[in-house]
């Protein structure tokens with residue numbers, strides 16, 4: 001074998017690779033639906049999305065979150081209740097102004113996110129600290145009139161896989177504890193999907209509208225640009241004050257409770273596709289692969305031998321299904337084996353099983369793993385266990401490969417020029433010492449020609465003597481910059 005598939009196109013022209021792979025693997029149809037920034041989940045992609053959401057829901061449900069479902073439409077007066085929030089979203093809101101031929105007397109927003117609608121209903125549901133903490137979440141479509149370049153799954157105007165969690169607490173500290181829990185949940189989600197990330201505290205000038213602070217997860221795309229794949233916000237009492245939401249506190253006082261919110265979106269699927277792909281297509285982690293094993297019979301011309309192969313194929317598929325594997329037999333008559341190999345490699349199926357006359361006569365299976373294309377032959381009787389072991393090996397080698405790729409794209413330097421070359425050169429994230437002042441932070445964005453992602457979370461001390469390269473003051477933190485999506 002020539003070794004694992006190349007990643008030339010995958011890294012040299014990532015946006016085109018991404019468009020190619022989601023179309024070739026029949027994951028997502030983007031660009032043909034006649035509304036900008038809105039795409040269609042096709043059956044295979046919808047299966048991947050469903051399994052990713054199973055991971056997300058599983059981790060939220062097992063940490064005391066309750067799933068809810070709120071209306072899509074938010075009346076203008078609710079959306080405008082929290083001034084910072086509406087200022088942050090003013091330019092991005094879609095409005096509904098008519099019902100049929102009638103003009104509506106109240107404009108209705110398509111939710112850009114749901115802090116306002118959820119806080120409003122919480123004022124009816126929650127009266128006492130005894131009911132806290134409350135942890136709601138929903139998986140919905142949200143709508144944002146994005147003006148930056150829209151991209152499939154990565155920057156949408158209808159974000160179709162938006163998991164938003166909203167929590168209520170009796171104190172700032174308990175909300176802070178919830179921020180930590182949300183970060184642990186997000187770490188678990190991305191670890192399960194083998195997606196590497198850095199966690200940063202967003203700078204004051206780029207936090208979520210209405211939040212006290214924002215903690216963000218960023219991964220790095222094959223072209224060296226960072227992608228924000230999850231965010232956790234401490235909302236303080238911003239929304240509870242705006243909605244005059246008071247409850248009876250432990251000391252009998254009436255006071256405003258404290259909130260957090262945290263979200264992930266279609267970008268989780270986008271980063272799963274991007275981080276693990278190669279020039280042949282998707283490489284899907286076995287745990288979320290819709291099909292884990294595709295069985296391809298290689299039938300000789302002779303009728304009798306063909307029958308032998310197909311009978312054995314059915315027996316093998318049944319044995320693998322009995323072993324609890326998600327199996328698909330590709331017995332399409334009109335496709336040659338080679339074309340089938342490419343078809344299923346593009347779809348990223350972790351394991352391919354080839355069955356020809358030899359396997360049928362020797363009661364064996366030839367197994368090819370998608371990530372490295374390596375082949376082995378195993379007796380049918382051991383195949384279930386061997387494939388399960390192989391899938392575990394695939395997960396850990398995919399995790400390692402993603403981690404080492406990511407590690408090579410983090411640079412720590414005291415030189416602004418080196419940081420600029422790194423970011424300009426789409427090499428990834430650069431970290432430089434920072435004095436903590438906004439003016440220097442914004443100046444660095446100019447000089448490095450990148451976006452400030454923030455500072456490491458949890459906070460890391462900066463060694464003695466490190467100075468901000470712009471003003472010379474002692475550095476209080478390393479600041480991260482990168483090209484971003």
Ligand SMILES: Nc1ncnc2c1ncn2[C@@H]1O[C@H](COS(=O)(=O)NC(=O)[C@@H](N)CS)[C@@H](O)[C@H]1O
Pocket residue numbers: 112113114115144146153154155156157159163164165208228229230231233261262263264265266267
């Ligand atoms: N236009 C978009 N397309 C795809 N994903 C997006 C888009 N806008 C935001 N996201 C994703 O959604 C996550 C949460 O969005 S957010 O604005 O940061 N936070 C909120 O809306 C809070 N209400 C927490 S749910 C982001 O971290 C990002 O990964």
